[in-house]
Amino acid sequence: MERKNLSLGEFEIKFDEARKGFFSGYASKFNGVDSYGDTIVPGAYAKTVSERERPIAMRWNHTGPVIGKWLKAEEDEHGLYVEGELTPGHSVASDVYALMKHGAVNGLSIGYRIPAGGSEKKGDVRLLKQIDLVEISVVESPADLNALIGDVKSSISGAESLKDIEALLRDAGGFSRADATALVARIKSLSRGERDDETKASELFGALHALHTQITART
Template sequence: MQVKQGAALLDIKALEEKGQFEGYASTFGGEPDSYGDIIAPGAFAESLKAHANRNSMPKMFWQHDAREPIGKWLGASEDSKGLLVKGQLNMGVQRAREAYELLKAGDIDGLSIGYRIRGYEVDEEKNTWTLTKLDLHEVSIVSIGANESATIEAVKSGRLIHEVSEKLRAGVRPSERELDAWFKGILDCSNSQAERAVRVLLKGQGEPDKAADGLALLRALAG
């Protein structure tokens, strides 16, 4: 599953001694962020409702790294400004204690969301996306300088993979380059595996029937 990372937002409102804090993980409307995205009011509503029904919350990671959970989110809700989150750092975890000290000193104050796009509108003239429906997977504490380039690449990759999935669902044949990126992102294939999959499923290795069957399989995988 490809999860897109949002631009870091410098808006942590409060930090308590025991590691509880709150802040805005995303804001609505306004100018596009540095990746050309605008998040519409209500974009998180269905995802937050689904989390509530499952009695779950988005994960709290350090720098979008699933190997480094550093606490848990106690609450997440939309208001007129954006997505307000309240969290508890796990002070028994070294990385969480480090995050707390960095937050307290003001050395970092960024929150960034990890999500999957479910609905969007595109303004091709302005090259902006208005994201209308998002599945919220995680909210990370981030230091912008260390994370910015990786986030930009993740955003570019996430958009391409989303566009290829939409093409497949619509029965449109993607290019070889698009399919190569799709295999790597959706199915976590290596470079050689992705190249071979494109050759077999899209080209059918010279056999039209196999190519047609392969494209049908890709559409099924895209949902």
């Protein structure tokens, strides 16, 4: 599953003060070239929003709990417009709502798959013509996931020692020296096997992000 982030500013978030927990905006915009080298073209979401059998999940940070539901998801001339409602009385949803109102979280991130024939390569740009939407998460990640994975991949390729990897964790992942040292064993295990570099880097960053969230929650 692939992911794309959209900041709260791009999301054009709006709250309805008469309906606590209700918000609306854009989960995706058309025609811009992102750091993946991807462009989502108009019509890419038409099939997934009209023919899906299961509702689009609203999650916290992709791997966190379901925190509400999407009431509307439709294309317009700008992109994928959504309206959502965070679940009343849900402890995590209440915290997320407070963070969104305060502007303390980054925005939204879509989780999706590209079906066969759903993309086309034109020069250095991949045109996404059809997207199978899996979920839309409210996320706290401070930067574009693909850009961070690229940084991690680049740094790993130049690492010559465990100390280099520990430094990478501190610089790119935001870990303390003690936490970085403790994670080296996990990095070594993820680096083994026959998977390609991008898959390993994606898994590595996913593990680091999840663990960093846990560490942050304890502090």
